[in-house]
Amino acid sequence: MTSTIKDALGWRKKFGVLAPSTNTIVEPDFHAMAVPGVTSHMSRIHIRNQDLSSDEKMVRLLKEMGDEILFAIDRVMTAGVDYLIMAMSAETIWEGFEGNRTFVKRIEDYAGIEVASCASACKAALEAFKINKIAVITPYQPVADERISRFFNDIGVEVVRLKGLRCPTAISIAEVSEDALRKYLQKLDGDDIECIVQMGTNLSAIRLADEAERWLGKPIIAINAATWWYALRYNDIQDRVYGCGRLLREF
Known part of the structure; x- marks a missing residue:
């Protein structure tokens, strides 16, 4: 039997957010766009070398994140989250839209729950x-x-x-x-x-x-507004959010 007991603050949904450990913007952005009953819980993907000063270094950083993403999922799943948000855009667009499908499937198969990607x-x-x-x-x-x-x-x-x-x-x-x-x-x-x-x-x-x-x-x-909007609407949460663009206000 499914429990009817709900999280005191995340009684509609608890979102697990996967973001690079260097990212200081997406977490406060998501909190600023919060709606009642939906909470977001950050899990940081360990970035050991943040140098992005060349094409080669950027490619290296993305490759090194492969296993680290899975470790971040392991940590945030202990909070009993209902849904994941991949809060990094480059990783999800890197191999085109079909590559995004493959990436999303990999994350969903590993976590056992669905995920919003920036590309989607x-x-x-x-x-x-x-x-x-x-x-x-x-x-x-x-x-x-x-x-x-x-x-x-x-x-x-x-x-x-x-x-x-x-x-x-x-x-x-x-x-x-x-x-x-x-x-x-x-x-x-x-x-x-x-x-x-x-x-x-x-x-x-x-x-x-x-x-x-x-x-x-x-x-x-x-x-960040688009990804948060997508996560809300995918989960049938239709609340409008103001001050963050037309997407969250009108759609």
């Missing part, structure tokens, strides 16, 4: 807005930016422009200021795009995206 969230968000042409901003090196463009091509979305910030370390991603991001968004905008997508869960953008939608007049999809 991006696809769902763009479909909600019926978007076909975008600009993208990332904190990454060229090797990751090329993979991101390929991923969007896989799902039938054209990347018209892309700005990679070339952040030298994993921690430095969180040090990109709102003023700097605002200028990049303005440069990326144009009549030839319908939306701007921000990748990189350690890049702080949910509040700026909400603001930028008003002065650019188009959707700005911040990856």
Whole structure:
């Protein structure tokens, strides 16, 4: 018989969040977007060397995370979570959309529960807005930016422009200021795009995206807002969240 006893705070859902140990943005972002009865519980993927200053070093970091992701799952599952969120965008888009399917299946088979990936969230968000042409901003090196463009091509979305910030370390991603991001968004905008997508869960953008939608007049999809939205809606939680962009407010 299924127990009717519920967690005192997570009485609707308890989300386990898998994020790099260097990430200082996604946890407070998720807390800022919290809705009643849904809690998020961070499990950190150990990053031993945070150097991202070249294509080779970024590829190395992603490869080294393979087993560490499973260790992070082991830890967070002890909290009795109902659902997982993979709060790292590069890992989920690296091998295109089919690669995302493979990644999600690997995590779900290991954990025994379902998982939201940033790649799945991006696809769902763009479909909600019926978007076909975008600009993208990332904190990454060229090797990751090329993979991101390929991923969007896989799902039938054209990347018209892309700005990679070339952040030298994993921690430095969180040090990109709102003023700097605002200028990049303005440069990326144009009549030839319908939306701007921000990748990189350690890049702080949910509040700026909400603001930028008003002065650019188009959707700005911040990856943390999209992933949180996807996790909520996948679990049939329809609460609207304000101050983080149109996606959570309207869909």
